[in-house]
Amino acid sequence: MTIRTKLAINILSLVGFSLVIILVLNITSHRIDESIAKGVFADRIVIGVSDMNTITYDYVANPSERARQQWERKHASLGELINKAEFAREDKKAILKRIKENHDDAGQFFRQIIENNRKKNRAAAVASTLLDESNERNVAQLRARSQIMISDAYVLTRASYDEISKVQTWSFWLILTVILLSMLIAGAISYFLSRTINITLRTLTKGTEVIAGGDLNHRLPIKGKDEIAALSAAFNEMTAKLARSYASLGQEIAEKEKAGEALQKAHDELEDRVTERTRELSRSEQRISWILSSxxxxxxxxxxxxxxxxxxxxxxxxxxxxxxxxxxxxxxxxxxxxxxxxxxxxxxxxxxxxxxxxxxxxxxxxxxxxxxxxxxxxxxxxxxxxxISERKKAEEALKERTTELEAANKELEDFSYTVAHDLRAPLRAIDGFSALLARLHEKNFDGDAQRKIRIVRDNVRNMNQLIDDLLTFSGLGRRTMAFSVLDMEALLKEAWHEQCVINPGRQLELRSNGLPPAFGDRASVRQVLVNLLSNAVKFTNARTTAVIEVGGRDEGRETRYFVKDNGAGFDMRHHEKLFGVFQRLHGTDEYEGTGVGLAIVQRVVHRHGGRVWGEGEIDRGATFHFTLPRKDEGSL
Amino acid sequence: MLEHVVDIILVEDNPNDAELTLDALQTHGLANRVKVLKDGQEALDYFFGTGAYAGLDVCDRPKVVLLDLKLPKVDGLDVLRSLRADERTRTLPVVVLTSSNEHRDRIRSYDLGVNSYIVKPVEFDNFSEAVAEIGFYWVLMNKVPF
Known part of the structure; x- marks a missing residue:
């Protein structure tokens, strides 16, 4: 039986008992009403009888039609009242019957009174006394009957009060019994119901606690077939489901944890990379700022x-x-x-x-x-x-210096010009007039005078040469150079040919395996070759055959050339004097020359950004090297 | 009129050089019709019939003018410029005879239309020879346009 049914029964029984109580109350009330009505009936009879007595007395004292009629009406209404009354109980019925009989008797007596009165009116005095006596009896009788009726009515009233009291007592006890009974039944049902519910709830609570504690395999005991059983079953099912989902959840969590770990790892890696990148970025920013500042x-x-x-x-x-x-x-x-x-x-x-x-x-x-x-x-x-303020300052200074140098150069130029013109003219005069003197006075001049005139003229020639060389040397600085790629073999051929022409009596041999092209000013470089070859030829005049070797090769950024001879050579101790202006390592009686040739060579080579040096040994020949920067490496 | 006919005009301020030049010409038989002018101004006066030479027939022209460059009053190059600028003297053969071997002098001379440029040798023998050759060439061999 389900709890619901139990509760329904409980309620139904309470309703039933209530209905019983209502019914009892209804019956009781009905019966009390009845009893009250009977009581009232008895009272009305008492009142009616009393009234009738009063009227009787009135009539007796004063027999009038009106009193008679009043009495009749009273008697009739009373009879009507009595006839209508009903009593269930036999003793009451007997009392009612006796009341009825007395009522009828009262009527009989009254009517005799009336008859007597009528007769009295018509009869003589004697007869009237008799009649009065008869009426007195009749009145007595009437009164007696009335007394009986009243007492009977009182009996009935008493009986009805008793009845009410009886009914009240009965209904009290009945209701009390019903209430007690219903309380008993309802209490019993409630007790058992609450007991069942309590126990099961306790079991459920305990089970829930166990399950909440983590034991998902715990199952609630199922008893009977009520809601609690269903609840327990459902609970068990839920727990089972929970266990299952918990298991899958555990698996899922495990998977999620695994995924989470992977994620964390990836995240860590990412963070590492971000950190690394940030560091790189900051390094590169630092670098940039360092570069910017450096x-x-x-x-x-x-x-x-x-x-x-x-x-x-x-x-x-x-x-x-x-x-x-x-x-x-x-x-x-x-x-x-x-x-x-x-x-x-x-x-x-x-x-x-x-x-x-x-x-x-x-x-x-x-x-x-x-x-x-x-x-x-x-x-x-x-x-x-x-x-570039410093540079500008330097540039300004340089410009100033350049202007000064240009002015100095101009002065030098003017000086050279003056030398060229004014210094040569006296020389020419000295030589010319010496020659004229010697020619015109040939006969007057002996051999020694002629020799002395010749010395004068030789010195003029020397001085003229010095002036020429000096002009050449100083003129080098003034000439602007035109750079181009030079066919050195052609230049060599040209310069060599010149030497052969100038020195017709000499046996000259040139050895060359070809020369790499140079980059420079044609006239200046040609001058270098001419001077070096000229020197080589000059200092080999003691050899039967002058062997002069000319070569060259590219060496890195520059090209090195050399001119080697088998001539007199020189002492390396004096090599620093080789390139000085008017410096000579040999006596003028041995080798002619002013000592400007190599100075010119050095000046040209230096103006090209190259180097020049000589190697030699006395009587073992000399080698002169010079280098010229290759194209695109030129310093000028 | 014969003494007025001049073959060579020597414009030379240095008397030594003039004397040596004349000697060289004389030695080679060329000194007969030589006129020496002492400076640039005199040269211009002579050629254009002005100053001291006013009234001179400017059409009487020499076969060659030997012109020194470094001259008092008017520079040799200026003389040359004037000669070349004037229609009457434009074609006159002019030989620069100078001590200067300066490149720029040569260039300017040729730019102005000189016919020849000779550097005076310092050594007398060479000098004499050079002057003689100039004389022979311009007086005897060369044909003037006029």
Whole structure:
């Protein structure tokens, strides 16, 4: 039986008992009503009888029609009342019957009274006394009957009160019994129900606690077939399901944990990489800032609206300002003087044409010279500049020096010119008139005089040579050089041919396996070859056959040439004197010459950015080397 | 009129050089019709019939002018420029005879239209020979356009 049924029964029994109580109360009330009605009936009879007695007396005292009629009406209503009454119990019925009989008797007596009265009216006195006597009896009888009726009515009233009291007692006990009974039954049912529910709930609670404690394999005992059983079954099922889902959840959690671990690992790796990247970035930023600060150029960057986005330390030092005075500010706000100047013009040009610009400018702001390079980009302008004030100063000084040198050169030139003209003219006169003197006075001059005149003329020739060489040497500095690639073999051939022509009586042999081309001024380099060959020829005059070897090869950035002879050679101790102007290692009686040839060679080679040196040994010949920078390596 | 006919005009301020030149010409039989002018101004006056030479027939032209460059008053190159600028003397054969072997002098001389450029040798023998050859060539061998 389910709890619901039990509860329903409980309620139904309570309802039933209530109905019983209501029924009992209803019956009781009905019976009390009846009893009350009977009581009332008895009272009315008492009242009616009393009234009738009173009327009887009235009539007896004063027999009138009206009193008679009043009495009749009273008697009739009373009879009606009696006839209508019903009693269940036999004793009551007997009392009622006796009341009825007395009522009828009372009527009989009254009617005799009436008859007597009528007769009295018509009869004589004697007869009236008899009649009065008869009426007195009749009245007595009537009164007796009335008394009986009243007492009977009282009996009935008493009986009805007793009845009420009896019914009340009965109904009290009955209701009490019913209430007690219903309380008993309901209490019993409730007790058992609550007991069952309590026990099962306790079991359930315990089970829940066990399961909540983690033992998902715990099952609740199932007893009977009520809701608790169903609940336990459902609970068990739920626990089973829970166990199953818990198992799968555990699996899932395990998987999730695994995935989580993988995720964490990936996350850690990512973080490591981010850290690494950040470090790299910061390193590269540091590098950039280091580069920016380490480049000796000053640097700043402007965006397309002229706002300063970057500036390095050199620039800050140059301007003598702090970084905060630049960053995030408009360039022309910082240097309003720049507007309309070469700066704005050049920067705008760079930005609009997308080409880099460079210019030297004297900044009035800092009173310094700067060489500015500005490179446009999508974002704006990168400006590198360096302080070239020192350089400008040096340039100015150089310019001044150059001007001075040019002036000195001009003076030298004028001097050379003067020498050329004015120094030669007297020489020519000396020689010419010496010659004329010797010729015109040939007969007067003896051999010794002729010899002395010859000495004068030889010295004139020497001096003339010195002047020539000096002019050549000094003239070298003035001539501008025209650089080109030179066919050295052709030059050698030309110079060698010249030597052969100048020295017709000599046996000269040239050995050469070819020469690499040179890069230089044709006339100057030719002069070098001529001078070296001329020297070689000169210092081999003691040899039957002069063997002169000329060679050359490319060596890195320069080409080295040499001229080697089998002549007199020289003492290496004096090699530093070889290239001095008017320096000679041999006596003028041995070898003619002014000592300018090698000086010219050295001067030419140096002007080309090359080197020259000599190697030799007395009587073992000499070798002269010179180098010329190759094309694109020239220092001039 | 014969003494007025001049074959060689020597413009030379240095009397020594002039004497040596004349000696060289004389030695080779060329000194008969030589006129020596002492400076650039005199040369211009002579050629254009001005100054001391006013009234001289400018059409009487020599076969060659030996012109020194370094001259008082008017420089040899200026004389040359004037000669070349004037229609009457434009084709006159002019030989520069100078001590200067300067490159720029040579260039300027040729630019101005000199016919020859000779550097005076210092040694007398060479000098004499050079002058004689100049004389022979310009007086005897060369044909003038006029």
């Amino acid at each position: 480049i000796t150029d000053c640097y700043y960057a402007l965006d397309r609206d002229w706002w300063v986005t970057e500036i390095n330390d050199h620039a800050l030092i140059y301007f003598g300002k702090k970084r905060e005075e630049f960053l995030g500010r408009n360039w022309w706000d910082i240097f309003p003087a720049g507007l309309g100047s070469v700066f704005e013009e050049q920067y705008r040009k760079a930005l609009s044409e997308g080409t880099s610009v460079e210019f030297d400018v004297h900044s009035l702001v800092v009173d310094r010279w700067a060489e500015v390079h500005a490179y446009p980009s999508e974002n704006g302008l990168s400006v590198y500049f360096k302080d």
